[in-house]
Amino acid sequence: xxxxxxxxxxxxxxxxxSQNVVFGIALLLALSAAASFLVPGFVSYTNIRSMLLLAAFxxxxxxxxxxxxxxxxxxxxIPYVIxxxxxxxxxxxxxxxxxxxxxxxxxxxGVVVGILNGLLSFRLQGQALIVTFGLGLAIVxxxxxxxxxxxxxxxxxxxxxxxxxRGMSSVAGTTFGxxxxxxxxxxxxxxxxxxxxxxxxxxxxxxxxxGGNRQAASRVLISEFRIWVIAYAISGAMSAITGMALLGFSxxxxxxxxxxxxxxxVAAVVIGGTSLLGGWGGYGSTIVGTLVLTIxxxxxxxxxxxxxxxxxxxxxxxxxxxxxxxxxxxxxDQI
Amino acid sequence: MDDLTGKVLVQxxxxxxxxxxxxxxxxxxxxxxxVHAIVGENGSGKSTLAKMISGVVLPDSGRVxxxxxxxxxxxxxxxLGVAMIFQEVLVxxxxxxxxxxxxxxxxxxxxxxxxxxxxRQCRDLLKRFTETEIDPDTIVRNLPLSVQQWIVIARALLAxxxxxxxxxxxxxxxxxxxxxxxxxxxxxxxxxxxxxIVTHRIAELVRIADRATVLRDGExxxxxxxxxxxxxxxLSAMSAKRIILEAKAAAASPxxxxxxxxxxxxxxxxxxxxxxQFDFKLCAGExxxxxxxxxxxxxxxxRIAAGLRAPSGxxxxxxxxxxxxxxxxxxxxxxxxxxxxxxxxxxxxxxxNLSIFENFSLPLYRxxxxxxxxxxxxxxxxxxxxxxxxxxxxxGHESNLITSLSGGNQQKVLIGRALAMxxxxxxxxxxxxxxxxxxxxxxYAQLRKFADQGGAVLYLSxxxxxxxxxxxxxxxxxxxxxxRTVPFELFSEHTLLAAMFGxxxxxxxxxxxxxxxxx
Numbered sequence: 001x002x003x004x005x006x007x008x009x010x011x012x013x014x015x016x017x018s019q020n021v022v023f024g025i026a027l028l029l030a031l032s033a034a035a036s037f038l039v040p041g042f043v044s045y046t047n048i049r050s051m052l053l054l055a056a057f058x059x060x061x062x063x064x065x066x067x068x069x070x071x072x073x074x075x076x077x078i079p080y081v082i083x084x085x086x087x088x089x090x091x092x093x094x095x096x097x098x099x100x101x102x103x104x105x106x107x108x109x110g111v112v113v114g115i116l117n118g119l120l121s122f123r124l125q126g127q128a129l130i131v132t133f134g135l136g137l138a139i140v141x142x143x144x145x146x147x148x149x150x151x152x153x154x155x156x157x158x159x160x161x162x163x164x165x166r167g168m169s170s171v172a173g174t175t176f177g178x179x180x181x182x183x184x185x186x187x188x189x190x191x192x193x194x195x196x197x198x199x200x201x202x203x204x205x206x207x208x209x210x211g212g213n214r215q216a217a218s219r220v221l222i223s224e225f226r227i228w229v230i231a232y233a234i235s236g237a238m239s240a241i242t243g244m245a246l247l248g249f250s251x252x253x254x255x256x257x258x259x260x261x262x263x264x265x266v267a268a269v270v271i272g273g274t275s276l277l278g279g280w281g282g283y284g285s286t287i288v289g290t291l292v293l294t295i296x297x298x299x300x301x302x303x304x305x306x307x308x309x310x311x312x313x314x315x316x317x318x319x320x321x322x323x324x325x326x327x328x329x330x331x332x333d334q335i
Numbered sequence: 336m337d338d339l340t341g342k343v344l345v346q347x348x349x350x351x352x353x354x355x356x357x358x359x360x361x362x363x364x365x366x367x368x369x370v371h372a373i374v375g376e377n378g379s380g381k382s383t384l385a386k387m388i389s390g391v392v393l394p395d396s397g398r399v400x401x402x403x404x405x406x407x408x409x410x411x412x413x414x415l416g417v418a419m420i421f422q423e424v425l426v427x428x429x430x431x432x433x434x435x436x437x438x439x440x441x442x443x444x445x446x447x448x449x450x451x452x453x454x455r456q457c458r459d460l461l462k463r464f465t466e467t468e469i470d471p472d473t474i475v476r477n478l479p480l481s482v483q484q485w486i487v488i489a490r491a492l493l494a495x496x497x498x499x500x501x502x503x504x505x506x507x508x509x510x511x512x513x514x515x516x517x518x519x520x521x522x523x524x525x526x527x528x529x530x531x532i533v534t535h536r537i538a539e540l541v542r543i544a545d546r547a548t549v550l551r552d553g554e555x556x557x558x559x560x561x562x563x564x565x566x567x568x569x570l571s572a573m574s575a576k577r578i579i580l581e582a583k584a585a586a587a588s589p590x591x592x593x594x595x596x597x598x599x600x601x602x603x604x605x606x607x608x609x610x611x612q613f614d615f616k617l618c619a620g621e622x623x624x625x626x627x628x629x630x631x632x633x634x635x636x637x638r639i640a641a642g643l644r645a646p647s648g649x650x651x652x653x654x655x656x657x658x659x660x661x662x663x664x665x666x667x668x669x670x671x672x673x674x675x676x677x678x679x680x681x682x683x684x685x686x687x688n689l690s691i692f693e694n695f696s697l698p699l700y701r702x703x704x705x706x707x708x709x710x711x712x713x714x715x716x717x718x719x720x721x722x723x724x725x726x727x728x729x730x731g732h733e734s735n736l737i738t739s740l741s742g743g744n745q746q747k748v749l750i751g752r753a754l755a756m757x758x759x760x761x762x763x764x765x766x767x768x769x770x771x772x773x774x775x776x777x778x779y780a781q782l783r784k785f786a787d788q789g790g791a792v793l794y795l796s797x798x799x800x801x802x803x804x805x806x807x808x809x810x811x812x813x814x815x816x817x818x819r820t821v822p823f824e825l826f827s828e829h830t831l832l833a834a835m836f837g838x839x840x841x842x843x844x845x846x847x848x849x850x851x852x853x854x
Binding site for chain 2: 216219
């Protein structure tokens with residue numbers, strides 16, 4: 001719990017937020033500066049567009065993770081739901097289901113998995129990590145079985161991806177003439193809605209109440225159960241959207257497409273400054289975390305590091321970055 | 336001067352916890368072969384004193400000497416032969432009986448005794464204490480509380496202590512078991528052990544204590560020896576200086592108050608399975624105090640009345656609603672009927688991650704200003720400013736974190752939040768805990784005003800003087816049931832304490848009620 005510190009006359013409530021934003025933006029600027037200096041072509045038009053695209057995938061996937069983290073929960077099923085949605089959509093399209101109903105089916109599937117995650121992890125208090133992990137594995141296994149019917153390869157679904165979906169997630173994609181990939185526009189719209197709802201509505205504030213003190217929340221008639229299930233349902237829906245968008249990006253269904261998102265969604269949340277213990281932070285900070293991670297990846301790729309090297313550097317860099325963030329005194333007591 | 340190195344000496348010790356003084360210049364001497372009782376009200380410093388002798392709490396000033404040495408932590412105290420049985424039943428629930436009893440006796444590499452010997456000793460000890468056969472390998476969680484209590488006692492006695500401290504150790508034992516505990520205590524006394532008993536059960540200590548020290552507000556106010564120890568003397572010593580306060584209370588007592596309709600009624604209420612049933616009615620315009628010794632059911636009653644938990648039997652109806660329904664409506668304090676203010680701010684009151692303003696307005700989002708749509712900031716701000724003024728809360732900037740406020744001001748924000756919900760009934764669970772006198776007085780005045788405007792108040796406190804200027808009657812709980820209702824005209828430290836300690840009702844023949852009783 002954070003300690004009152006009015007002796008120095010500072011205002012913990014406001015400094016907390018601004019400190020994180022300042023840290024995040026400083027880190028962003030430093031990374032961008034380093035990258036544009038070290039990597040030729042980093043500030044090019046194409047590179048910025050491709051970074052925006054990758055940030056959009058990660059940003060959408062981290063949205064649900066942020067909601068769960070605000071309550072002190074975690075959703076480990078995100079990579080598996082992404083992978084499952086990816087191959088499921090490809091298969092549905094192969095089977096001749098029209099695009100729109102196919103997407104709706106996959107989205108509904110994501111929501112159902114999310115609700116299951118929420119129900120089970122609420123029942124089995126404190127076991128969200130293993131519950132969502134287990135359910136994720138079950139889902140990804142199940143969807144591979146379903147999609148491999150009549151095929152010798154499980155986990156890979158080849159077939160024609162409709163052009164509108166490829167356009168959604170294409171680096172060269174445009175939205176109403178704007179040179180921005182449509183999925184990035186979707187991300188920005190989602191971000192605006194989420195940040196507004198979370199700060200301006202009783203519903204949004206309920207997440208902070210439950211994350212801050214669940215006992216006190218129940219005393220003011222906020223249903224912890226409802227909020228908890230909704231958070232996981234949002235996470236399931238966002239994973240499904242990411243999985244579908246990634247199908248447009250890669251052009252073929254592959255179950256392992258979600259794998260990087262296990263680490264990166266949690267990292268984006270933590271780097272942004274949302275406590276995994278609940279109550280502090282929010283999607284606004286996760287956006288900063290998402291951008292930091294995307295630029296860092298781009299920098300490492302630009303430096304010509306092998307995938308193995310990228311992973312090693314990435315992993316090692318996360319520790320000092322998190323350490324830097326948690327220096328903020330009110331957060332230090334939280335994490 | 337006789338040899339003091341053979342005794343336990345407490346010399347002029349003081350201890351403060353933040354704002355509150357737990358002990359203020361206490362001295363006492365415990366000789367070997369003596370059973371020394373420490374008595375006093377809740378919060379008089381008894382437990383702190385006991386913990387100090389066992390080295391758990393260190394004095395701020397003064398000195399504790401055990402056979403000439405001053406232990407600085409519980410390990411040192413244990414090396415000197417001090418064993419303490421704490422108020423809470425401290426067992427490792429997931430371990431077996433034998434592991435619990437011999438916890439801490441082995442060193443890292445060497446066992447103090449073989450498993451078979453430990454098992455046999457364990458079986459023998461528990462057989463002696465409980466008079467039943469208990470398998471040493473039973474997991475402690477599966478045993479009744481009274482047996483768990485015996486395990487803790489056995490652990491302490493096993494060390495052959497030279498100083499034994501029992502802090503409310505008979506609380507979980509029934510009468511029969513207490514008698515067996517007394518036998519053990521007497522046996523230890525014969526062997527020259529210094530025995531210190533902290534207890535609420537006065538009748539019990541009269542039978543067993545050789546010497547009794549009375550504490551009040553952290554000071555030793557009296558000491559009785561041998562035959563001088565009797566119930567009425569102890570009770571009056573615990574409450575003596577309060578007579579002035581009582582006189583003041585009588586002058587300001589809330590006589591001739593008009594009470595309105597019944598807003599809450601309980602019939603055949605059973606707090607715990609098997610506890611005596613009782614009825615209760617709360618009327619509009621009333622302030623009803625609720626008290627009792629620790630763990631006597633008054634806290635449970637309050638939670639049942641607020642709808643936070645269900646009773647094991649009987650019905651509670653709030654504002655004429657059906658009992659089941661009433662729980663739902665009242666559950667968690669709705670704007671329509673019941674608001675609940677907890678004294679345990681950290682656990683079930685504040686949101687440490689949110690601002691002062693939001694801590695105030697969160698429940699109002701739902702009750703007064705609609706659950707859906709946007710947060711209506713302007714009316715909330717008006718309500719907030721109104722309560723800040725009414726309760727004179729020192730808030731600084733409203734967007735600061737709630738944790739930037741002092742405890743008393745945090746509590747005021749929570750009370751303001753309850754009042755702003757415009758409830759019919761306010762249920763307060765020890766709200767003045769850790770709050771200064773001036774704030775308390777303001778709180779009483781506000782609650783009085785609330786009652787005068789047709790509200791009803793249930794107010795739990797373990798400090799009985801809180802009720803004097805303020806409550807219309809006090810419900811005293813004992814053994815998980817309503818033991819006695821004391822009307823304001825009979826308020827005194829003595830009558831309330833007597834009820835808390837289960838003394839027979841002397842006031843049954845009070846002139847005011849005599850005609851009534853005899854009729």
